[in-house]
Amino acid sequence: MTAKTASSIDAAPADGGNPFLQGEWPTPFGLAPFEAIRPEHYGPAFDRALQAHEREILAIASDTAPPSFVNTIEALERAGSDLDRVASTFFNLTGSHTNPELQAIERTVTPRLARHYSAIYLNAALWSRIAAIDTDAEGLGEEERRVLERYRTRFRRTGAELESAAKERLAEIASRLAELGTTFSQNLLADESDFVLPLEGEDDLAGLPEFLRDATGQAAQERGAQHGHVVTLSRSLIEPFLVFSTRRDLRERAYRAWISRGEGGGTTDNRGVIAEIVRLRAERARLLGFASFAHLKLDDTMAGSPDAAMNLLREVWTPALARAANERERLQALARAEGADFAIAAHDWRHYAEKLRRAEHELDEAEIKPYLPLDGVIAAAFDTASRLFGLRFEEVRDFPRYHPDVRAWAVQNIDGSPVGLFLGDYFARPSKRSGAWMSAFRSQERLAGDIKPVIVNVMNFAKAPRGEPTLLSFDDARTLFHEFGHALHGLLSDVTYPLLAGTAVSGDFVELPSQLYEHWLEQPDVLRRHARHYRTGEPMPEALLSRLLAARTFNQGFATVEYTASAIIDMTLHLSAAGEEGLDVTEFEADALQRIAMPTEIAMRHRTPHFAHIFSGDGYAAGYYSYLWSEVLDADAFDAFREAGDIFHAETAARLRQFIYGAGNTRDPRAAYTAFRGRLPSIDPLLKKRGLAA
Numbered sequence: 001m002t003a004k005t006a007s008s009i010d011a012a013p014a015d016g017g018n019p020f021l022q023g024e025w026p027t028p029f030g031l032a033p034f035e036a037i038r039p040e041h042y043g044p045a046f047d048r049a050l051q052a053h054e055r056e057i058l059a060i061a062s063d064t065a066p067p068s069f070v071n072t073i074e075a076l077e078r079a080g081s082d083l084d085r086v087a088s089t090f091f092n093l094t095g096s097h098t099n100p101e102l103q104a105i106e107r108t109v110t111p112r113l114a115r116h117y118s119a120i121y122l123n124a125a126l127w128s129r130i131a132a133i134d135t136d137a138e139g140l141g142e143e144e145r146r147v148l149e150r151y152r153t154r155f156r157r158t159g160a161e162l163e164s165a166a167k168e169r170l171a172e173i174a175s176r177l178a179e180l181g182t183t184f185s186q187n188l189l190a191d192e193s194d195f196v197l198p199l200e201g202e203d204d205l206a207g208l209p210e211f212l213r214d215a216t217g218q219a220a221q222e223r224g225a226q227h228g229h230v231v232t233l234s235r236s237l238i239e240p241f242l243v244f245s246t247r248r249d250l251r252e253r254a255y256r257a258w259i260s261r262g263e264g265g266g267t268t269d270n271r272g273v274i275a276e277i278v279r280l281r282a283e284r285a286r287l288l289g290f291a292s293f294a295h296l297k298l299d300d301t302m303a304g305s306p307d308a309a310m311n312l313l314r315e316v317w318t319p320a321l322a323r324a325a326n327e328r329e330r331l332q333a334l335a336r337a338e339g340a341d342f343a344i345a346a347h348d349w350r351h352y353a354e355k356l357r358r359a360e361h362e363l364d365e366a367e368i369k370p371y372l373p374l375d376g377v378i379a380a381a382f383d384t385a386s387r388l389f390g391l392r393f394e395e396v397r398d399f400p401r402y403h404p405d406v407r408a409w410a411v412q413n414i415d416g417s418p419v420g421l422f423l424g425d426y427f428a429r430p431s432k433r434s435g436a437w438m439s440a441f442r443s444q445e446r447l448a449g450d451i452k453p454v455i456v457n458v459m460n461f462a463k464a465p466r467g468e469p470t471l472l473s474f475d476d477a478r479t480l481f482h483e484f485g486h487a488l489h490g491l492l493s494d495v496t497y498p499l500l501a502g503t504a505v506s507g508d509f510v511e512l513p514s515q516l517y518e519h520w521l522e523q524p525d526v527l528r529r530h531a532r533h534y535r536t537g538e539p540m541p542e543a544l545l546s547r548l549l550a551a552r553t554f555n556q557g558f559a560t561v562e563y564t565a566s567a568i569i570d571m572t573l574h575l576s577a578a579g580e581e582g583l584d585v586t587e588f589e590a591d592a593l594q595r596i597a598m599p600t601e602i603a604m605r606h607r608t609p610h611f612a613h614i615f616s617g618d619g620y621a622a623g624y625y626s627y628l629w630s631e632v633l634d635a636d637a638f639d640a641f642r643e644a645g646d647i648f649h650a651e652t653a654a655r656l657r658q659f660i661y662g663a664g665n666t667r668d669p670r671a672a673y674t675a676f677r678g679r680l681p682s683i684d685p686l687l688k689k690r691g692l693a694a
């Protein structure tokens with residue numbers, strides 16, 4: 001591991017002892033006092049919180065009063081608040097700012113938590129009380145009925161109704177899967193932080209624009225500056241390197257390292273880990289009476305079945321393949337015209353695609369970036385939320401930070417009432433896992449008082465050298481809008497019960513608020529206001545703006561193929577009975593790709609050995625299709641604003657807030673969407689958006 005250690009490890013011991021063993025934190029929005037927390041505090045904190053939760057569960061399960069909504073469901077909802085506080089602090093940090101001490105704790109605490117929750121979901125006395133609550137006699141309201149239904153479904157899906165031998169096995173599987181997910185993530189982080197491609201001298205920097213010279217220089221500094229410039233496996237460095245480097249040999253080396261993360265042999269190889277994960281998931285599904293893990297997973301989603309999801313994937317796969325083939329021919333023609341004597345390979349695609357984009361749309365990535373300074377894009381995301389939902393954002397300077405780069409904003413409604421706290425952690429560093437995500441330090445609820453959410457967005461943008469603004473690519477800006485859409489889903493949550501708060505919705509519905517938000521970034525109205533040159537403050541020239549928007553569907557064959565291939569492999573893996581011993585991950589992937597005629601010049605967006613979405617936890621397992629499923633919804637949902645003739649149409653935005661962003665999981669996803677749109681979505685706007693319509 002080359003991960004840098006957190007400053008908190010080296011800090012002098014805080015005088016007040018373990019902050020987790022003290023009462024409420026007197027910080028803004030109950031934010032953790034990060035400066036006072038040391039790794040050794042987590043062990044005792046987890047111990048105490050787990051014991052407290054066990055006592056609470058025991059009291060609920062052994063209550064002698066007849067089971068009621070209040071003494072069972074509400075009591076469960078109130079229980080475990082200490083555990084939530086410790087776990088949310090801990091797991092946010094293991095994602096965004098980890099170190100060897102936290103990683104060691106993570107390896108023991110994740111299986112322990114899995115056992116803890118298994119014991120709750122498999123507790124027979126507790127289940128019989130939940131099952132016995134008489135919905136009608138109690139005259140429960142809609143949200144109460146929903147939360148009860150969610151508890152019953154969860155308990156059933158975890159095995160509450162099974163015999164005790166099966167229950168025991170399920171608990172073992174859950175614990176082992178938790179362990180394997182942690183191993184998978186830690187292996188991946190090690191592979192990502194260990195690799196650097198040094199760039200020595202002008203020859204190695206050939207083709208790199210200024211921003212990328214700066215960013216590779218900055219990355220070298222952060223890694224101890226043994227080299228002038230380095231390429232790391234952070235997406236925000238390696239993708240532009242593959243675009244701009246004119247050194248085909250270096251592109252190939254960087255690319256190979258990037259796509260073989262998790263597959264390099266040695267102690268960080270993830271293939272054995274994956275084989276075991278897939279086998280255990282299949283066994284769990286069998287025990288619960290499902291044909292495969294995919295059937296188990298999809299049973300409780302908006303799609304409803306693996307067939308429904310696969311049908312959608314197939315519906316876009318064929319036109320996407322045709323479009324990608326057409327794109328490849330044009331790239332090849334361009335390369336040939338330049339005198340290239342090779343067939344376009346995967347490590348050439350981005351490079352020639354950028355050249356083609358420049359030729360066809362006169363659009364140069366380096367020309368766009370100066371108009372997208374990070375602060376400008378943040379302001380654009382905030383302003384959009386203000387125009388849609390009347391939100392206000394005020395930067396808070398004095399708050400506890402877990403890293404000096406973290407920023408915070410207090411969020412308010414138009415009438416000044418508080419909404420929550422938003423944290424932004426934007427820059428890549430070796431202690432952070434790759435990707436971009438939203439997470440909650442605290443979720444909204446009203447059961448334990450009027451609790452306001454604390455939501456964080458974590459990104460991996462390459463940080464500009466000191467004193468200079470970080471400039472984003474249009475893709476980076478889109479990622480920021482995407483994650484901010486998730487953040488709004490957490491911030492605007494307006495529910496009573498914690499179980500239903502914010503993003504706790506079906507996996508194929510959760511990308512709707514995030515992907516829908518991306519649409520506003522692509523509106524001329526928004527870009528004219530916010531895409532301003534970082535030096536002069538001049539707005540992006542109209543000609544550049546229209547070229548940028550005209551190029552929107554450029555290379556969408558490639559993008560759709562790399563995404564859809566990943567989604568199909570995910571589903572195929574989890575549809576396979578896969579109980580069989582010794583799944584050969586590499587072979588399985590190759591076979592499955594061959595069956596769908598995957599072009600060799602395009603790799604999966606996430607190859608199996610580093611497919612963190614589906615292996616670092618269960619969240620997106622047999623669920624990567626969700627992005628496309630949600631895209632059917634978001635393309636159709638944005639049309640509601642188009643039809644209203646105003647992209648900030650007040651009544652449409654109010655419905656959007658009420659039924660989607662604010663509603664959490666208080667309704668079934670189909671009902672929620674229908675309440676917003678008046679009908680279920682159609683796939684046509686998606687095909688049009690991706691340029692795949694016939």
Ligand SMILES: [Zn+2]
Nearest residue numbers: 482486511514
């Ligand atoms: Zn997302």
